């Protein structure tokens with residue numbers, strides 16, 4: 314989803330490098346990061362395993378400069394290619410504007426390439442995106458290795474629709490920039506044709522019934538054909554139907570909380586008082602309670618006792634010491650003596666059964 | 672849905688920012704970021720100078736996305752609030768509308784309770800603004816990406832990509 318901010322005057326696009334494990338996605342970003350001037354990029358962030366396999370994503374923001382008064386920014390992401398990371402891989406695709414598929418051009422990797430491409434199609438479909446209308450570039454990587462397949466051989470297997478494709482060596486840099494330039498071009502071309510007319514489509518997103526979502530884009534004739542979601546993709550999109558519900562719930566909750574004082578936020582005068590949703594005394598109480606409880610709630614029981622005030626310490630120990638000294642595993646705070654005995658007996662019975670002790 | 676660009680105008684950003692800075696004053700937090708679920712930073716307020724907010728936005732959105740997925744797997748519709756506690760600083764994240772996340776960074780000058788309270792209120796107001804943005808489409812949204820934008824971008828890229 315191209316993000317256009319008229320306040321900070323920037324256009325921001327999200328590009329995802331997809332492909333099977335070890336195909337060289339991370340290496341692509343590393344090369345770009347190493348070769349472009351420091352002023353045009355941010356840090357490369359890699360959420361990876363100890364063995365340098367991508368676990369969630371790599372992230373490299375680049376800013377290619379100001380065009381017509383707008384900073385053109387691109388966020389490059391990679392996905393984890395390993396098959397069993399599909400859950401996180403799918404998440405990275407959210408809001409994607411363009412995809413680079415990094416294939417491994419060694420002959421014995423072809424099956425993995427094909428599986429990964431199919432997986433890309435599936436995962437995009439879950440967001441209601443379609444690979445056919447998505448800016449998409451193929452990169453056949455590792456061309457520096459001996460006995461790799463040719464561009465024609467690779468395309469024959471992976472590129473039936475004839476999208477732009479490149480041979481590359483991410484370690485040496487061949488084809489890395491060509492790939493990036495091409496995907497950026499495709500993304501911007503699409504943003505120009507479809508991305509500008511965004512408001513009608515944006516409101517279609519909020520429409521809870523799938524019928525509306527489908528009819529709205531077709532009602533907007535300026536929408537590029539490629540970008541109009543198909544009826545099926547919208548109808549099967551799993552997130553859209555429940556997302557608004559969740560929000561409504563959240564809003565309801567929040568609204569009921571603010572019923573206590575319906576201070577209009579737009580009034581600037583005496584804002585601290587205006588904004589305080591609860592009567593002073595009550596919010597004071599919350600304040601104190603929270604200050605004391607927060608550290609305790611996040612440390613193992615027992616540790617926190619030192620950090621409490623002496624008064625509270627006494628109270629705490631009176632409450633719990635009885636149980637804790639009797640049996641460590643039964644330190645549930647409130648338990649009637651009879652229940653406690655039963656629990657103890659049950660536990661002994663369990664141990665007997667477990668270890669065969671009589 | 673792949674193409675619903677987020678287009679935000681100056682005045683809308685100002686409305687969002689004034690709500691957020693009001694919240695910061697109210698709950699005495701250090702700073703706040705408003706992040707798109709896709710990882711784009713929408714705006715920021717407070718002491719963010721020393722922060723790499725671009726990277727933060729991407730990571731926070733990633734963190735929120737993975738938590739959402741965890742929620743789905745355990746049968747929750749969505750964890751609408753996420754809280755990270757640190758030694759000095761804490762981070763509170765909450766959902767705004769259906770596509771943004773309000774991130775508040777605070778230290779021991781305030782409490783999680785206060786932050787939660789103010790974030791919840793602010794979130795409602797922010798949601799209203801996002802709904803306005805959706806409901807009142809303005810013409811001229813396409814002026815940012817002009818016809819020659821892509822070509823000029825290619826030239827810029829040639830400058831940058833010199834081996």
Ligand SMILES: Nc1nc2c(ncn2[C@@H]2O[C@H](COP(=O)(O)OP(=O)(O)OP(=O)(O)O)[C@@H](O)[C@H]2O)c(=O)[nH]1
Pocket residue numbers: 332333334335336337338339340341365366367368391392393394395454455456457458481482483484485
């Ligand atoms: N010879 C050669 N090796 C490469 C090339 N590109 C990447 N490699 C090597 O392949 C290995 C894996 O590269 P990565 O970039 O980490 O692969 P990845 O696609 O990010 O893998 P995952 O994170 O597991 O999905 C590394 O050892 C790289 O050095 C290339 O063009 N030629």
Ligand SMILES: [Mg+2]
Pocket residue numbers: 338339340365366367391392393394
């Ligand atoms: Mg990787």
